[in-house]
Amino acid sequence: MKHISLLIPEGESSLSNIEASYKIFTTVNQALAREGKPPLFKIQLVGLSKQTHVTNGLFTIQPGLTIREVKKTDLVIIPAVHGDAEKVVADNRPLAEWIARQYAQGAEIVSLCIGAFILASSGLLKGKNCTTHWLSAAEFSRMFPDVNVAPYKILTDEAGIYTSGGAYSSLNLLLYLVEKFAGRDMAILASKIFEIDIDRHSQSPFIMFRGQKEHEDEPVKKAQEYIEDNFRDKITVNQLAGMLALSRRSLERRFKRATSNTVIEYIQRVKIEAAKKGFETSRKNINEIMYEIGYSDNKAFRGVFKKLTGLSPVDYKNKYAQA
Template sequence: MTSPIRIVIIDYPNALQSAVQGLKELFLIANKIIIDSQFDMQFTVSVVQSDSEFGRNSQSDIVILPPNFDGHYYRAPQPEVLQFLHDAHNKGAVLCSACAGTFILAQTGLLDNRPATTHWQLAEEFNALYPKISLNVESLLINDGDIITAGGLMSWIDLGLEIVAQFTRPHIMRTLGKYLIVDTGKREQRYYGSFTPKFNHGNQRILQVQHYIQANYNQALNIALLAGLACMTERTFLRQFTHATSLKPIKYVQKVRVQKACERLESTTQSFELIAQNMGYDDVSSFRKVFITIIGLSPSDFKARFV
């Protein structure tokens, strides 16, 4: 007898419809591969919108919150949605979210003191609203057993593949990926992110230093120089800079330089060696290590993937 894996996709107001319908179709395609693999289970998919539909789907194995397309519903979802998520989790369902859908999941309190991810551009807002959650936007997907969160707007594909792998077999997921012609290898959100410094913190002295770094990133920069520009002791500068930008000064400078290097790799034919020199590094291997640490790819791999 075929065992059903019951999936509920919550089509909340302004949910990304390509994700809602795409996830449904992904699981239906997976069913065909499951049959061909003679695996004794099938996914059943329900798309729900209203309270009455929540009641008819009270028994579920997986609940998915897709990305948000527009509007602000994900910041203030209906209490009925949060209650449904609580009830489903209490009955053993795996809760899943993609992109801004993680905000809805966060408001249940079920993510407190647990790891999660969302879109990298939403990280600052998410951290401010939910400080108890261990947010890691470098990860495209975090599978924490009974809760799975995915990062980017299109991460619903990665989420769907992860669910297929977890509830069937990894080879079925890989076969599905080949059929869809999507990458099933490990990816990270930091491959796609870009560094956008925080300038609206209100600390004018730190802002002046940031402007200096932006204009002189390829010069020798150290704590003593930057603290002097801010007319602060090094200790005070380190504390205020970190508070204002959420990064230590050296890490901040590294991120600015790596962002500039990425832009050069994407827009010019310059070698990484020349780019490293233009970033102020005499030791190319040292800058390559910094690049890999921040981006997660080597310069050649980054260029192969994006250029």
Template sequence: MKKIVILAFDGALASAITGVVDLFAMAGVSWNRIQKQNVQRLFEVQIATQDGQAIQCINGIKLHADLAFQDINLADVLIVPTIGAAINDVLQRNERLIDFLKKYPVDRLIAGNCTGNFFLAEAGLLNERHATTHWGFRQMFSERYPLVKLNTDQLISHDQNIYCAGGGLAWFDLGLHLIERFYGFDIAIQSAKSFVIDYRRDSQLSYSLLKIAKPHQDELVQKIQDYLACHFHQNIALEDIAKTFNITTRTLIRHFKNALDVAPNQYLQAIRVEAARKRLEETDQAVDLIMQQVGYSDPSSFRRLFHKKTGLTPLEYRRRFSRRFAV
């Protein structure tokens, strides 16, 4: 039986603790009951806090602890759950958790979920390693921990003995990966089926906002952004934009790179894909019609671009995120 210890703290996301407990506690149990087979518990799961006392999650739920950090014998995996409260405040209040991570044996498996990965980075465990975190905190994480090889497009990262999961509810993706690591693919799939959850999601792209809203003070770029917001569906070339605003193409590119850190053609692609996403979410229009409405005429090129930006085909995106229309 493998031992899982969750390092809990005030302000954590409750489901990132209780959900992990349920998933591991029921591995080898739920599926076997459904199949009328003998139950075989595969994991022992404990909740640890800095002093062994109960903690209060961000939603107000209080969770009792099984032990204190100092009483943890070597576990098969330590898991740091999502920070639900203000990240800086939680980090400042939990120096003992960070110190514990710093001193924990370097060869043991450690996993962080979502913003819980800030704890791993704060302890220096992610320096020069590949990692991920919630896409919404990419900039904050990158600025605070420049030595980390961050890729928030990934839902799950794995570098040596460190696992990181991206989104707030990606604890079940993380848990299934760890179940597969210890007990194989079949047990992981059985766990996923018994909980009715998808397995092997690998990207946060379809959940993230396209990075096109960076604030800046460039009045020219703002005017061009306003223009593109009204004309993105038209066949527009960089030369046309430059001519409209009486500047050279080189000047146009320079201003966009300085203000938004993106080339104008990439910006145009981003707002077109964002417009397509909204139409896929909010209408039942055909994909080819949406493609034309956002400024594309080649179906294969549009689908490749959409998949590159979101990690899904247009139809897959619609199935996952669209409103349910009455029939």
């Protein structure tokens, strides 16, 4: 039987993450029991203390065990914890150290959504790939520059460490784990019981590009503002560099460091975000939106749109356009 430590960190933990994790693995045990088979999972709530407030103090969860009482476990699940990320990490330092010790003893580790901040603070993600909520990706990269964050992914699996994207994409990671430990048939059954799309692989359709302006490089901010105000026009890197009295090489280097995008990528993202809004809020056809955002090549537009959203313009419009 696989022992699962479902953590209840200090702070405003996600009740939905905690309940979904408990329910899905418990449901697998119940399905096995109906088949006359023994349970696969023993799930216990584990915290720093025996009483933890979640969801801004609205609810209280009483973990059955503290980390001091769990000497060895097989699978550790870290739910999202909302609030100031620096404070969340500081408040849960003993939990992160315990997670690292469990991993050293052979446990596998799971983080759901922004639970990745606690996982990264353990040092276990250094040099590895992970995902988290796309809204928190920039702050995550700032706090943990030695981790390869991929905010477009629904989940990652590397060296016994699993991470999920934002919010309810955690359900896809839980199903992935059910499939790994209990088989495809059981994962499909769970997906049907909980009505979860089992084979969703990307957060890209949900990402809203807001630009990364939490930096102190004023020339780069001016370049970003110029791009956002003039994205319908043809903008070149040389044009921006001349406007800011910088060399092209210097602008590209500083822009990438400040925004995590090249200048060209930033221009593309601003254009595609405008296209997405056009599809969502108007009845204009694809060519009309394409021309409005400054594209004249249908093939190029479709290629960039699919790359950044994971959907073709037609599929995105069909999915999100006004009825």
